[in-house]
Amino acid sequence: MNLVLETIKNRRSIRRYLPQQIRDEELSLILEAGVWAPSAHNEQPWHFSVIQKEELIDMMSEKTIAMMKKSRLEWVRKMGEREGFHVFYNAPTVIVVSGKTGGEALLKPIADCSAAIQNILLAAESLGIGTCWIGFTGLFFVTATKEELQNLGIPEGYEPFYSIAVGYKSPDHLYSAPRRKQNAITYIR
Ligand SMILES: Cc1cc2nc3c(=O)[nH]c(=O)nc-3n(C[C@H](O)[C@H](O)[C@H](O)COP(=O)(O)O)c2cc1C
Incomplete structure (x- = not known):
């Protein structure tokens, strides 16, 4: 299999990290992959906040968990109540991806930002670095x-x-590839 396809298939959401910070050169390569994503009308409507201050990461996790505990969804409440749960799994770097507001309705910055995120996840995997896309x-x-x-x-x-x-990735990170649904493709030809 070629390397791109292998990287796509091997990437997993990593939920156990080493405390050691990633190297700045690796971080730059990962972010560069993000900005090379496609975007509608080539607007590039993204902004990446790279947060490596542990107190700020923990604060975001705590505030998110407080909201999770109030969720109307039981599975979200349960996750928020889990002993020792950290929204970023104690990863040493968090990238917050923001999109431009107030543009044409046709342009959807969240789609462009999501393309950038996937590029980031794949670039990181290609360097042996773990990531997890966080929606909470x-x-x-x-x-x-x-x-x-x-x-x-x-x-x-x-x-x-x-x-x-x-x-x-922590050496004891769980590698579980959730099964992919089989009926997601229709061919019309
Ligand atoms: C939009 C989006 C939001 C997500 N939010 C979270 C999250 O808040 N916490 C988490 O642990 N995983 C989150 N994930 C990761 C998914 O759970 C994961 O991609 C999915 O279970 C498939 O596993 P894989 O990434 O290992 O293939 C999110 C993924 C996406 C695309």
Whole structure:
């Protein structure tokens, strides 16, 4: 199998990390892959906040967990109540991906940002670095104050969509590839 296809298939959501920080050169390569994603009308409507301050990462996790505990969804509440649960699985780097607001309705920055995120996940995997796409932080983002968003380095006119946990995989990380649904493709030819 060629390397790109192998990387796509081998990438997993990693939920156990080593505390050791990733190297800046690796971080730059990963972020560069993000900005090479396609975007509608080539707007490149993304912003990446790279957070490596442990207190800030823990604060985001705690605020997200507080919201998870109030969720109307039982599985979300249960996860939030899990002993020792950390939204980023104690990864040493978190990337918050924000999109530009106020554009044409036809343009959907969340789609462009998601393409960038997938590039980041694949680039990281190609370097042997673990990642996990984190949607739960959306619960915190919608309730965050302007000041809290500014502290995350989110520029005026951007809204945070998702986060990515990034770090070296713990040797005991679980490699479980959830089965893929078999009926997702229709051929018409
Ligand atoms: C939009 C989105 C949001 C996600 N949010 C979370 C999350 O908050 N926490 C988490 O542990 N995994 C999260 N994931 C990871 C999925 O659970 C994971 O991709 C899925 O179970 C398939 O596993 P794999 O990534 O190992 O193939 C998210 C994935 C996507 C695409």
